Amino acid sequence: MLKLLGWVLTLALAAAAVLTLDPARLGLSTSIPVTQAIAMRPYLVAGFVVLGGVLLLGVLLAALLGRRWPRRTALAVVLLAVGAGHAGVLWHRGLGDEPLPAAQDGAVTVLTLNTLGGGSSPEQVADAADDAGADVLVLPETSADSARAIAEGLTERSGTAFQLFVERTGAWDSSSTALLVSEELGEYAQAPAPTTAHGAVRAEPVDGSGPVLVGVHPMSPHAPGPAMERWRTDLEAVTEPCRSEPGVVVAGDFNATLDHAPMRDIGSCVDASAEAGVGGVATWPAHLPRLVGAHIDHVLVDGDVYTVDAAAVLEVGASDHRAVVARISLK
Incomplete structure (x- = not known):
């Protein structure tokens, strides 16, 4: 009887371990x-490797x-x-660390x-964006003054002007999300964005030729109860454009990974990092290895x-996040 109970416990522990591979399928990831x-x-x-190794050694x-x-x-x-x-999941999403290649026409x-409210300074962000040739910048935790800088x-570095859109929901910079759009993409206008704890901002092309851009920053799942x-x-709100609007681009600090169920239910959207082979590289916390x-x-x-042409994960200043850069082209 004791031997049978031992096997039941062993199988239960083994099953629990296996289920950690994809808890979203069981509705547990949130x-x-x-x-x-x-x-x-x-x-x-x-x-798991340490536990298994110690047990096997015994x-x-x-x-x-x-x-x-x-x-x-x-x-x-x-x-x-x-x-x-x-480890295989991370490998499949990509652990690449190559610099961005030259941009294709169009x-x-x-x-x-x-930016952690200035942890990455305006000068550092501008340098990184100019080096990457960024046309669009989505900057959570960035004040209007910092975004303007x-x-x-x-503009000083590239000679190209950028349109600025900001949404703020609270007194602190952590509740301010900024969106910068190069004038080379055409004229944009701010439009109603998803309602989130830390601010989301949406800009639409006036002439209808460019992508609809949505910058987001949902609440973090840092505590039980109201925060969760x-x-x-917030996650449902910021992923809704992907499920309902063709051609949309949604970017920002989602406070979620592709292992959380709402990030799986994104319609025809794809994650640029995973598509380009850098989706396994950590973007937070930036003080730890990549x-x-x-x-x-x-x-x-x-x-x-x-089509996602390329993507990269960059260190920019002293923010607790790394930047994600994605280069996309029309199919």
């Missing part, structure tokens, strides 16, 4: 603590003493396989960076309308 755990896949890789030592532990052997193999599975380059800096509920509501953390900053584009 519930604490799964939301936070699945966002940090690199930690899950390390955790099994091997026991074997040298003439003892057999089949249940522990089976569990060790499962844990190591799950660790490899998590390409549009989108840069998004949470970035636009002026870009607002995070779910392969440790969560990829929560995204550029989503309509895959029926645009």
